[in-house]
Amino acid sequence: MKQFRKLLRSLLIVCMLVTISSVNVFAKNTNDAIDNLYSEPIFYSSLEEFTEANTEELEAQEIQIIGGRAYEIEQTDPITRARYTVWVDWNIGYSESSKFGLGSYLKVYSKNKNCLLKKVNGVFNWDDLSTYAHGGADIGVTLIVPTYQIYSAYETGKTFPSGTKVKCDIYGDVDAISEISGGTFDYTDTVTIP
Secondary structure, three states, X not given: OHHHHHHHHHHHHHXXXXXXXXXXXXXXXXXXXXXXXHOOOOOOOOHHHHHHHHHHHHHHOOOEEEEEEEEEEEEEOOOOOOXXXXXXXXXXXXXXXXXXXXXXXXXXXXXXXXXXEEEEEEEEEEEEOXXXXXXXXXXXXXXXXXXXXXXXXXXXXXXXXXXXXXXXEEEEEEEEOOOXXXXXXXXXXXXXXX
């Protein structure tokens, strides 16, 4: 019985040491992740550079950009008087592949540490102006951990004959950790299928 107690005590000590070292490793990794989140470098110096990078990324996936719009939201927090800038870049893409077809690609980017992005909600609609066919989808992206970028892609899978005119519109709202006053967007673009 004495040996059993001694063995049990040794086992408990080993378990405690393993648990303590695991907690320390977990805490260090969590702190590193939080530090990396807030020290993430800002990659873009202008709205134009941001939109150009998005276009290159989509074209690398063989999606042809046929329309869209970029928009800048600049606000001053009424309490802290801190200024923040949010860029919204909407691309209308097209691929002859029925996997993609006509697509809406929305990317929202914040330049400021005091304006980490939390969610984007909205609706994308399209109307074929020759056949009156139409469609749409909700855009809803909510992040658990707010960050500098939110991305939403919706591919209709709908292909059109070359030369078809399609009216596309998107409207929605961007929210950061706190409400962005004026964070709504509403764009319309009529595109011609290549």
